[in-house]
Amino acid sequence: MSAVTAPNASQRTPALNGSSNAANPDMPQSASAQREIAIRVQGVSKCYHVYTKPVDRLKQAIYRWKKQCYKEFWALHEVDLTLYRGQTLGIIGRNGAGKSTLLQIICGTLRPTTGSVEVHGKISALLELGSGFNKDFTGRENVYLAGAIRGLSRKQIDSLLDSILSFADIGSFIDQPLHTYSSGMVVRLAFAVAAHVEPDILVVDEALSVGDIFFQQKCARYMRDKLANTTKLLVSHDLGSIAQHCDRAVVLSRGRLAFEGTPKDAIAYYTKIVHSEQRADSEATQQFTTNQDQFHRANSTQASLPWVPVTDEKRGGVGKARITRVAVTNFDLTPIGVLQPGDGYICHAEFETDEAMDQLIFGTLLQDRFGNAVCGDNTCSLEDPVTSVGCAGRHQVSLEFRWPEIRQGAYTLTFGIGQGDHPLYHDIQCWAHNVVEIKSASPRIAIHGLFNNHIRSMEVRTHG
Template sequence: MSSDIAIKVSGLGKCYHLYDAPRHRLLQILFGKKRQFFREYWALSDVSFDVRKGETIGIIGRNGAGKSTLLQMLCGTLHPTAGTVQVNGRLAALLELGAGFNPEFTGRENVFLSGALHGLSNAQIQERFDDIAAFADIGGFIDQAVKTYSTGMFVRLAFAVQVHLDPDVFVIDEALAVGDQRFVQKCYRKLEELKSRGTSLLFVSHDTTAIKMLSDRAVWIHDGKLRKIGDASTVVDAYRNWADGISESIAAPAGTSLPIDKQADLAVNKVSLLTSEGRESSTFIHGESVTLSIDIQNRGLPVGIPIRLGFSARNNRGVEIFGSNTFDSQVVLETPEPGASMTLKADFRLPLLAAGVYTMSLNVDALNSEGNYEAEVMLVDFFSFHIDERVKVYTLIGVDVNFKVGQYA
């Protein structure tokens, strides 16, 4: 395995034997290989990918897709039926609640137990204990039996222990979903710190925005198979479209230029972002007034069919920063005569965005015969624009603030 690879997964698979009745399990023992009384269920099948050192991989997929099975095999707590896993360096993991802790031991005792299991000496653990206790922030409960902890307290201590083991690879399976908001934010800051130190991260989450913000790449597991792997924003968008029932034939690839030659009933032939003077531009100063102009052509729908249009702008991590749609704005749109076009203009003021390049995405839905809106056009990151700052912005979006200093007697 190459020295710049932290984890190498090759043809990984896990098969379970399912029995329809308890007696079949006994019969299988008696007959051995002569007869089969079980059905094979492959929870994971033929999954292969590499994780580079310092890289963050987000793993997504619906419940039961095989995500947790994959992480358990990566951590060595589950033996694969097929394939291999190679890990280069010390691995720390936060999997299902309860793993690695003795419920009869106190929090303090479990800290030392976990450290010892990861190869740390008593002196090394003692040196880090104050930092672990401060991060967990559970007060005097550190000296109470873990079995008395709430779920949130357990996660606090477990996460604090794992991140202070100086891991080369850190694996998390949805554990942060049960933490309170303040602690989750602290955890994300710690993960960013680990990333900056070159730690490889793998985490499962149903928070696709967090996947985009934290991950360099994403892995989509579907029905036990690797369905898609690549840039986090691209994979998350594909997963969201699938979850929303949007066909790949509707969603144009990112960066597609207009017009798009697709056999759709509606078409978006031109989109422009205009300055307040009505001039097309690709560079704007945050906070200025702009107009989004969209030309829509009716290729095959009857006249008067209700349609709705939405747009969003995303940063270079693929995170949606702002957007709107005609439905929530209570704007009524209907299809023109077949073959005719119409222009929709949306006037708004750009937020105080940080300087950089942003992309625009657009979707158009039409009301179908069943009374549901169905996607006709979906354009992802199909044009970009640059933002210059008039004031420095250190966050995703800034605000105009008028500070006033009061006089005190």
């Protein structure tokens, strides 16, 4: 076991607004459970000294405790966190939320200002691109260097070398200096080393986002199959990856542990605070309280929907009806996080007309990251759709859906208004192109292609 403790661990930062969630509430706190703890973070805070002018550093060295010549910036505030052996924990939050700072403290490369960290087991970490590597060494030499840093003997590294090189798959570049590598090649080698040294705890801080999609899939399979019993700590802005790989997830917001729960709930909570912060930036009078109790209560007012404005650049069509903003929510009108097959969601659109209109058709289209149309529908498929607005003005339409069985990834939503009586051949009054991004994950269902075509029956015959 290793432990990191702040120099003055008995001192704590002043009480701050907001609350943090401590240990996993689903896990027992018996003596046997305590032995299975992999990482325990208790009351960890980190303060940085910010100097307005370079000369202030000299003044501080002279005056020491007599005068404070710096401002305090608290990157972390009283974080409590427990990770149990074999769990995979995801950490999500906006840039500057304190995610990387927390990982550095857990890995022992940074000391906390207050609080303590206990680590039970050997950590292998990818904190920064190329960290632990020497750019002037060859890839092969860096494998031995990284292995030695992680406590392996040369004989142990020799036994792992073929597996590491095969996984990294960088060919003859393994004997070239690291400074000749692309960022993707560096992360290939770094992950191959980190994953093959048989760590008790694997820590990955966003590094895999540098690799191509095929390598990301390769890493995902390796973590699922070969590292199934390894404790894993993942930081990523890819919410689909968090939903796919993690047992639990936490949300960091402005250095505080704001939420802990299932990945789906954590992602939904994170999505909500992101929308709230964006509204606060544009509307200074709006306030938002990060309260978990409030998160579980739906706000039914239309003003609270996560509206995305539709700019002229994204709008096309004849223009008698004009879509002004679009929102996508869960059935309880909270912002969506990552959708899984079967999840319900609602697409809302606000539109304006200069006159009464009839024979209106409303529809949506989902496109993948390559721009391919994956699926869509319009209200012509309904038995008795609402097809008219009786006057000029501002109107709102809401369409309910179930998320289809399509593969994990990011999709964009296009919302359209047509006029006519045919599902395909009608006048396009307005298209709001690619206005909302929707993340998809399928941890419970195997998606074999772009989407599943289910087997309806089976028969086996034997001849002869």
